[in-house]
Amino acid sequence: MKGSLLAHALGALARRKARSIALGGGLAFAVALVAAVLFLTESLRAEAERARDAHPDIVVQKLVGGRPTTIPASERAKLGDIPSVREVTPRVWGYIFLPALQGNVTVVGAPRGAAPISVANGVLHSGRDLSPGAHEMIAGVDLAHFLGMLPGDELGLPSADPRAHAMKLVGTFKSSLDLWTADVILCDEDDARALLGLPEGDATDIAVTLANPAEARVVAATIVERLPGARVIERDLLERVYHLSYGRRAGLVLGASIPAILALLVLAWDRASGVGGDERREIAILKAVGWSTGDVLWAKLLESILVGALATALGLLLGYAWVFWLGAPGLRPALVGWSVLYPRASLTPVVDVAQLLGVTVAVLGPFVLLSVVPAWRAATADPLESMRS
Amino acid sequence: MNDARARAIGLMLLAAPALVIGVLTVDARSRRAARRAEEPALALVAARLPTSDLALSGGARWLRAASLEEPGAAFADGPALPDPDPAGGAMAPPVEVWSVAAERSLPPRREGDAPKR
Structure with a gap:
């Protein structure tokens, strides 16, 4: 029925x-x-x-007047001997406004000793990895396209610092990684420092890698004690x-x-x-x-x-x-x-x-x-x- | 349309959500599997980036790396959009701020006037 x-x-x-x-x-x-x-x-x-797992366990920034500013790279010496800290790395990165794009790009100084990237391991769409000291850069594939650049082309990014050097595009990131790299220009740390106008010996922030990430809370408290006024960002907070x-x-x-x-x-x-x-x-x-x-x-x-x-x-x-x-x-x-x-x-x-x-x-x-x-x-x-x- | 055919179509329509859920689950699973193949490449590139935040707000530098930037940035994705701080514009400023502002907007008192409350 x-x-x-x-x-x-x-x-x-x-x-x-x-x-x-x-x-x-x-x-x-x-x-x-x-x-x-x-x-x-x-x-x-x-x-x-x-990509959260690749993020450092702790990031330390310096605050002046409640706003983030550069931190002396020498501060790493105060953190290296904290129990459970495996590696302390001052990082150089920041933003540059490109009038041609009417937008900001993120300039990142490639950390020394990072694993190589290539077309073969699926990171690059074309080109090759950076050679240290050669004034080279890798950019997002769309960014390169917007700038009308192909691997081999040179570009002088706007910077008030006379140390800034024109850089050669040697590779572009694969477009499937666009969500992380669309606005990124990866270059040598010295080039990034010059472009961003960071004084020698200063860093944007300090990345701390721990042997046991579960101890992040305790290590963060110790860092605050040793660097009063620092802002300590734990990886666990990212999820929130x-x-x-x-x-x-x-x-x-x-x-x-x-x-x-x-x-x-x-x-x-x-x-x-x-x-x-x-x-x-x-x-x-x-x-x-x-x-x-x-x-x-x-x-x-x-x-x-x-x-x-x-x-x-x-x-x-x-x-x-x-x-x-x-x-x-x-x-x-x-x-x-x-x-x-x-x-x-x-x-x-x-x-x-x-x-x-x-x-x-x-x-x-x-x-x-x-x-x-x-x-x-x-x-x-x-x-x-x-x-x- | 005869009764048997109508019944068959009716049953198919009733089963439509299950069918769609099945198709979408299979499609989602295959896309996730394809994405998983890119995990090693992502790990390599993420190790070179300052943060794992998505490059969604490149125009608003305070939000490009939301997890590292100042939480109380002036703009979210653009002017007049709500602040990323969860307490943003939804929370009114303290009453004292309003009363002080109101006091300031009052005309100046002349000598002999009674104080206003």
């Missing part, structure tokens, strides 16, 4: 095509929007987490930063979408709860030919379930396709931000069965429950009264 009711429900939906499409379309759009925001946020958070950062953005986008989603749901509710004259007559005839109230109730509920299931499936598919197949046009700038050197690398989905099921149940459950009242009203209507009206 349930199979026949299902067939009847489908036929009823087909007879009221416009109403079914309005209802299902509105719901599918709302599901797609919410799902896309969730997919994108989770994906960004996961991308940010992926990412959650706050992307969670806030997702909240803003969803918050801005609430009126649109509510309007759609109100419209859908209005369409679902209103029983038209044709529908009333149809129910009356069904009851007159022997359908019980339960049968009519089931048929009406099945109509809602069919619309809800199809709309939820369509919404999930649209949301996923929007973010991961099309690159989230329209949504990505709102959620991710924007800049001249915008990373174009595609995002990796982190959604699993549980999350997708969660979204489905969260949408389909309330939708079907809300359909019970109009279904009950339609099912209990007096057939004679309905036919007369």
